[in-house]
Amino acid sequence: MARTLKLDLDCCVNAGECYYNHPRLFAMEDDGAPRLLLTSIETDDDLREAEEAIEVCPSGAISLE
Amino acid sequence: MATAEDKMREFLRRQIDPREFDAPAFQKDPFPLYKRLRDDHPVYHDRFHNRWVVSRYWDVDSVFQSSEAYTRGIYEEDGPYEFGSKHVFGPNILEYGVGDRHRWLRNIIAGQFVGQKLNDFLPVIDMIARELIARLGTGSDGKGGFELVTEFSTQFPIRVISNMLGLPREDEDRFVDWYQALIAGLGFGGEHLARGIAARNEMWEYLEPLIEKRRKEPGEDLLSRIIAAELDGKRMSMEEIKGFVALLLAAGGDTTDKAIANMWYHMLYTRPDQFAAVQKDPELWSNVFTEMMRYDPVVHMQQRRATQEIAMHDEVIPKGAIVLIYLGAGNRDERVFKDPDTFDIFRDDLHMGRENRSGRYKDGKPGHLGFGMGQHFCMGYAMARQEAVIACTHLSNALVNPRPKVEDHPGISSPSIDSGGFRSPQELWIEFDRKAEGW
Ligand code: HEM
Ligand code: SF4
Numbered sequence: 001m002a003r004t005l006k007l008d009l010d011c012c013v014n015a016g017e018c019y020y021n022h023p024r025l026f027a028m029e030d031d032g033a034p035r036l037l038l039t040s041i042e043t044d045d046d047l048r049e050a051e052e053a054i055e056v057c058p059s060g061a062i063s064l065e
Numbered sequence: 066m067a068t069a070e071d072k073m074r075e076f077l078r079r080q081i082d083p084r085e086f087d088a089p090a091f092q093k094d095p096f097p098l099y100k101r102l103r104d105d106h107p108v109y110h111d112r113f114h115n116r117w118v119v120s121r122y123w124d125v126d127s128v129f130q131s132s133e134a135y136t137r138g139i140y141e142e143d144g145p146y147e148f149g150s151k152h153v154f155g156p157n158i159l160e161y162g163v164g165d166r167h168r169w170l171r172n173i174i175a176g177q178f179v180g181q182k183l184n185d186f187l188p189v190i191d192m193i194a195r196e197l198i199a200r201l202g203t204g205s206d207g208k209g210g211f212e213l214v215t216e217f218s219t220q221f222p223i224r225v226i227s228n229m230l231g232l233p234r235e236d237e238d239r240f241v242d243w244y245q246a247l248i249a250g251l252g253f254g255g256e257h258l259a260r261g262i263a264a265r266n267e268m269w270e271y272l273e274p275l276i277e278k279r280r281k282e283p284g285e286d287l288l289s290r291i292i293a294a295e296l297d298g299k300r301m302s303m304e305e306i307k308g309f310v311a312l313l314l315a316a317g318g319d320t321t322d323k324a325i326a327n328m329w330y331h332m333l334y335t336r337p338d339q340f341a342a343v344q345k346d347p348e349l350w351s352n353v354f355t356e357m358m359r360y361d362p363v364v365h366m367q368q369r370r371a372t373q374e375i376a377m378h379d380e381v382i383p384k385g386a387i388v389l390i391y392l393g394a395g396n397r398d399e400r401v402f403k404d405p406d407t408f409d410i411f412r413d414d415l416h417m418g419r420e421n422r423s424g425r426y427k428d429g430k431p432g433h434l435g436f437g438m439g440q441h442f443c444m445g446y447a448m449a450r451q452e453a454v455i456a457c458t459h460l461s462n463a464l465v466n467p468r469p470k471v472e473d474h475p476g477i478s479s480p481s482i483d484s485g486g487f488r489s490p491q492e493l494w495i496e497f498d499r500k501a502e503g504w
Contacts, residue, residue, distance in 0.1 A: 016423030032425020
């Protein structure tokens with residue numbers, strides 16, 4: 001079943017770990033904020049990358065629902 | 066009206082002779098040339114050394130950020146590497162450009178230097194700083210004097226890293242000796258280089274059985290983690306592990322020790338007035354760190370190779386060209402910082418807190434460029450700051466009335482900036498009245 005990747009921009013500190021490590025899922029805006037490129041997590045690869053991103057994010061701004 | 070002759074004179078005045086990069090004057094004080102680069106040649110084609118130079122803040126930012134247009138991978142992913150044969154450290158595995166392998170290698174150890182892992186390590190950092198301060202001698206009258214570089218700063222981060230790696234504490238002094246020989250070899254060449262390589266070989270001989278042992282009985286330490294890390298079922302070879310350890314010593318030890326020396330230099334010689342404020346409120350050491358990383362960072366230059374043709378200002382950098390990123394020049398860009406040539410720990414136009422990989426901050430202020438940014442952003446950013454701030458805070462708390470021993474100091478210099486040499490004072494003698502109560 002597809003899951004949804006979410007970003008909490010208030011919580012995010014622009015650390016950038018998500019978009020440097022997972023450019024398939026996240027992109028960097030000019031102000032350093034991340035933008036989601038993929039919200040619906042369907043394949044195993046997507047899921048692995050999403051979970052890794054959650055792990056590397058220092059502020060807990062990324063979640064999967 | 067400007068005559069043709071005036072115009073010609075102006076044109077000639079602006080020209081940069083590429084041999085200036087090799088001149089002692091540049092190694093000693095690169096900032097005047099940086100300014101000419103920023104003002105007159107934001108993209109400078111150095112035909113003599115066959116390379117391109119960027120120097121303005123936002124150009125430095127853009128090269129660091131554009132992983133699709135530049136690579137740091139000087140060694141191709143499929144080898145061959147000749148570890149350590151050419152240089153003291155030799156090529157190391159983190160020299161890879163963009164890609165899964167780089168990310169994998171980064172992620173093996175990146176987590177070790179931030180967050181809770183770093184917090185867990187703070188007591189060790191604290192203990193090592195205290196031990197070194199206890200070693201500083203005082204006379205029968207209580208007065209003391211010491212040379213910061215040999216007696217404190219080059220002793221400190223290497224002991225911290227050797228602890229992280231889980232090396233036996235009783236061998237720490239040997240490790241420090243090897244390390245100092247290695248670093249001298251990197252910086253000064255000649256006979257130092259031969260001694261550096263000999264020290265490296267001794268160190269590697271020492272490490273091999275230890276690596277074998279950890280392979281069989283892994284612990285919680287960093288060395289065990291490096292040994293155990295896997296990608297697609299493959300682990301690092303012995304040579305790769307040793308290269309990794311060497312990288313950590315250079316990237317994490319040599320830089321941080323020089324950072325501490327630069328901080329003290331600027332407090333003692335450049336801003337004794339602000340030093341007084343720091344002694345009253347040691348939390349300001351964190352600002353000293355940040356402003357040092359802007360005004361006079363340890364690392365001034367990083368190198369990339371263009372992977373596509375790049376148009377910038379009025380120039381076109383061809384595919385395959387070597388691009389030097391002068392972050393030390395970007396940090397002094399008057400387009401970004403007010404009075405960029407003033408060292409000021411209270412500046413309000415610089416992000417003073419912890420750095421991050423994107424170089425974008427929610428307070429809207431620009432950060433210093435001293436850790437790079439983007440793909441290869443320094444992995445030790447949080448640790449270096451903690452180490453430097455803890456060491457400097459303890460030292461300034463422990464010493465009553467610390468002051469420079471000599472009035473004139475030759476200043477901060479680099480053996481060779483344009484080949485990536487680090488900038489720091491070679492010596493820094495400090496005197497004090499006595500050690501404070503409890504030290
Ligand atoms: C004040 C001290 C330090 C300074 C000035 C510094 C500076 C830098 C710079 C400028 C880079 C970027 C290189 C590039 O863009 O090509 C870098 C990368 C790196 N730093 Fe630091 N560093 C410091 C401390 C540390 C510490 C304490 C560690 C580790 C314990 C460390 C580990 C690394 C590593 C492993 C890289 C390579 C990252 C990669 O290629 O992905 N550094 N450092
Ligand atoms: S890793 Fe986390 S804190 Fe950093 S930019 Fe991404 S979401 Fe924000």
